[in-house]
Amino acid sequence: MPRVIAGFASFALVLASLGIYGVISCSVSQRTQEIGIRMALGASAGALQARILLQTLSLAGLGVSIGAAASWLLARALAGLLFEVTASDPLTFLAMLLVLTAVTAIAGYLPARRASRINPSAALRAN
Numbered sequence: 001m002p003r004v005i006a007g008f009a010s011f012a013l014v015l016a017s018l019g020i021y022g023v024i025s026c027s028v029s030q031r032t033q034e035i036g037i038r039m040a041l042g043a044s045a046g047a048l049q050a051r052i053l054l055q056t057l058s059l060a061g062l063g064v065s066i067g068a069a070a071s072w073l074l075a076r077a078l079a080g081l082l083f084e085v086t087a088s089d090p091l092t093f094l095a096m097l098l099v100l101t102a103v104t105a106i107a108g109y110l111p112a113r114r115a116s117r118i119n120p121s122a123a124l125r126a127n
Contacts, residue, residue: 002084013096017103024056024107028115035115036123045116049109056108057101064097064104071096 035048072088079087115123 020103021107024104025111028052028108028111032115032123036120040120048116049112052112053108056104060101060104064100068093068097
């Protein structure tokens with residue numbers, strides 16, 4: 001039974017990671033024109049990547065903190081239904097925070113790197 005629960009939890013983590021990656025990647029890709037304008041005005045690719053990554057991680061920090069608080073409260077409420085697992089397992093919560101933050105960082109970095117490497121005039125013509 002614990003293997004089944006671990007399997008479902010892993011699957012939920014994969015689905016959450018794919019959802020986060022899709023949303024962040026799409027939002028960064030939609031900002032291609034903005035990135036092109038900033039590059040045309042003289043911003044460096046590294047500065048743009050750092051700015052996008054900082055914005056992405058700040059949103060991720062907010063989401064992860066709200067999600068961790070909500071999951072902790074729900075785990076405490078459902079403690080009677082858990083089998084061979086504590087409701088507030090700190091290792092599980094820490095692993096979840098680290099994985100989702102890492103996925104968010106990668107989801108922000110890869111499209112930002114791709115968008116900052118294109119020619120500013122091509123970025124302005126996009127869309």
